[in-house]
Amino acid sequence: MSKRVVSIIVFPGSNCDRDLEIAVRNHMNVKTEYIWHNETNLKNKEMIFIPGGFSFGDYLRSGALATKSPAIKEVIRLSKKGVPIIGICNGFQILTECNLLEGSLIDNYNQLFICKECFLRVENSESMFSSNLNKSVVKFPIAHAQGNFYTSKDDLKRLEDNNQVIFRYSSEKGRVSKISNPNGSLNNIAGIINKEKNVLGLMPHPERAVDSLNDRDGIKFFNGLKNFI
Amino acid sequence: MIYRVYINFKKGILDPESEAIMKTISRMGFSSIKKVSKGKFFDVEISKTKKGLKDLEKISSDLLSNPVIENFKIIKK
Amino acid sequence: MIYRVYINFKKGILDPESEAIMKTISRMGFSSIKKVSKGKFFDVEISKTKKGLKDLEKISSDLLSNPVIENFKIIKK
């Protein structure tokens, strides 16, 4: 195992921290360290994950209350230095709430929590987060009530023009249409990166697709991250 | 005609959301903020008839609010 | 001192909840109801200082609302 250590930020209401930790440890071959939300100093600055869950109960707006915690302030600072940061589900919501990523994740179009398997078309394999996924279609589950990606028309155009969209909800064959859009996201967006290309947010859960008993596309995702720490 | 229907929790009902928000505000160090309590409102456009207002009252109690835990108040905008 | 902070969606943002409510209202046959749009408010108690109001403005824009999708307005109660 490599000596490198990846940081995982933990809030009292995080509930995918353990699952993520296992996926990272097993499929990135690194050590991991949990960072409690009120820590002000991150020892390991090579790569930071923000896991899914309900950080502070997801009251107000999902992810909003979490942005005020010391650890996130540190994440914001480190993001400016180019440290790779990955937010999954609630992590993505936190990243948009603290403006490290554009847009906002509002209520699913059907007003319900949705848990199901989704196919995702990988849009951009130049990004470090998706280089291993090679413009393929992958299958990760989603489980959220606020995953409906929204942003202004201009911002959306900029995101698309800059190739910042990484994952889009699609059919098994990669067709992107209304039918394959589970939550109403603009342009079927499931995951984006920032302009500087070091911050990724995605609603689906790759850490729930690393098991020999289920789907394994998540393994490719984590394997691909190995080269960037 | 536009009316605003205000909805808030009945007295004594647990409001975990307001509590969580208040905790965060304190953690952020804003000592001048003493208490937060949340409510919602609906701006409803109705036709200018007697029936309009009656219908509004009906949907306010039956649909917009949950009378078991919430109160509502209709105010002309 | 209590202030009320009103928050609503920016123009042009699709609000699934308001849409769903409007659909239900039409289905229920209330033809006099034309449009519904949702917002929320916070009643905030602050200390009677200059700082109090400034702090309130700060948390209204930084925490209570999300500028990508929402506007806010502070009104003395």
Next chain:
Amino acid sequence: MKKLSKKIIEEHGLTEKEFSLIKNILNRDPNLLELGIFSVMWSEHCSYKSTKKWLKTLPTRGRRIICGPGENAGIIDIGDNDAIVFKMESHNHPSFIEPYQGAATGVGGIMRDVFTMGARPIANLNSLRFGSPKHSKTKHLLSGVVKGIGDYGNCVGIPTVGGECSFHESYNNNILVNAMCVGLVKKDKIFYSTAKGNGNPIIYVGSKTGRDGIHGATMASAEFDETSNENRPQVQVGDPFMEKLLLESCQELMKENAIIAIQDMGAAGLTSSSFEMASKGSCGVKLFLERVPCREENMTPYEMMLSETQERMLMIVKPSKVKLTLNIFKKWGLEAVEIGLITNTGNMEMFFKNKLVGNLPIKPLADSSPEYDRPSVKPKLKKKKRNYKNLSIEEALIKIISSPNHSSKAWVYNQYDRSVMCDTILSSEQGDAAVVRVHNSNKAISITCDCNPVFCKSNPLLGASIGVAESWRNLIASGAEPIAITDNLNFGNPEKKEIMYQIKQSIKGIKIACEALNYPVVSGNVSLYNETKKKSIFPTPVIGGVGLIKNINHAKGFKMNEGDKIYLVGESSGHLELSEYNMMCNNFEGYPPSLNLKKELKNGLFVQKFIQKYNNVVSGCHDISEGGIILALAELAISNKKGLKIQSKKSLKELKKWLFCEDQSRYLLIIKSDEEIVRYAKIKKIKIKKIANVVGESFTVTNRFDIPVKKLINYNNKWFKKFLDK
């Protein structure tokens, strides 16, 4: 002291006899606070006064049983120092009043019962009964309850992996919401609720106490009348985030060797938790009520003792660990307070601002709680003349799969996070039971919830036995060895002789089946007075079963592959009474199919052993229940999006009976080759028959009809969407 008026005593749901018993115990009149405590402790909900006598007859012991009824939840041994903690509990009345909060707090309550014992919850299930879809309230109740269950479990991060959801007019004004939670604990890290140690501090942690659901426990024991719609009692609001904080902080504290006893504050809140802990340990308690954290101003001792505010725990800790305890809770942002201590007086002494406001003997109060042997009489089943229809096989099949009770429940389960914790191998739509891996191991547990109220109404004893057998069968079909059950007994008013008959017979039916199948009861819950306007629900004894899969590769669901063959295990007599087929034809009369428990055991063990021995040739397995063979086959086709060809040389009349009959103790095994099963069945003297092949894209009954599976799927997917969009 002011004498309590007759009216007040009545309002507390106590009979005259019960009140004089109280005076005898105290040698004086109780004051209002004490009366309130007696009333909740002696309510049906807390004292089980109508059912205690019968519950005692249930089998509760077994090789794998670590803890049976009497604690917060039951515990079974699954080897390797691992144990499984589980229980089911109802939240029927609150969910009818406020479906979202009622169901949510039901889930919260049962999870606390499980993690109170040291276990980490690993799966939630639920059993839901709503009124007729035509009833005006059903839609609102359905959407609120499902959302409430989902939101709560999702937020805490426990997968909701299965359950049942069905509709029947007998639940029109009294829905059933039964929630089950299953947790995992190391055998040597189990916590119990027996208080010990004179002088040991009592710690309160969690939400501040409000005036929520005061008298909820007595309310749950009183029949609904027409006015309860207006006189709505205060409902409890759930805070799943607080629950998550309690769960994590308790788990952290439980590593510290600090806790002597721990108990959640459930029904009757501080009263029942403190009384039960003290009574189990035969000790006394001193409470200083002004220390109880309160959400509202001017709360009285009466309100504090009786409040049912959710997300609160009570624990006795070692004096030397108080500081550490408070620090751990602080880390999680929780308020924890030392509100009292254990004494050796045997009394519950309640102080408020230095004044003794109540003083009750604990043991007598608990031990002499009333126990009734209420009279019972067999109800006469009314015969109703109806016009029976006659449906073709195809018509009936389509009618069944598009009916509310057998339509795809995707709308429901998609609202439940089933994949969090990454150990869900099968959620309940993928097999007869949900299968959840024991984290970081090669074994799994299998879980299911079952009841057939239509059978129970016609014959409560047989119906309840069938419920137990069906849950056992579901576990077998999933590849497990069934271990034990929890039960949730939902009935009407026990003061009515006909209802008491249903209760007694159902418990007897459970007992008989559990004994025959070596499948004991480790925990449970009773919900009575499920009546509105004098109309009672169908008797609904819900069974929650748990089994063990020692080798995770033996877990079986509905999976089948092109070329597989489907074998029927067990015998069919053609019993159509009370079957889905008959009901579709408007015929609701008759008796449930008979149940031969010896045969049940024999067929089940055959399937179990066959899976273990020949795992590699078994693609999947499905038991046969409502809807008979044809529905079981259709479910397989729909779930796999694959065609099936069903062969039979029977005459049309015989064929119909055979396809739709609901005879018990039968399974479908989906097998890759014939040789092994034919040989093994011969050795074990089991009747098997190849009845279908997995082929193509059509569902075919040879020479009778043929329908594309896509079309079946469409029929199956329509109902919920249409109903909810209406």
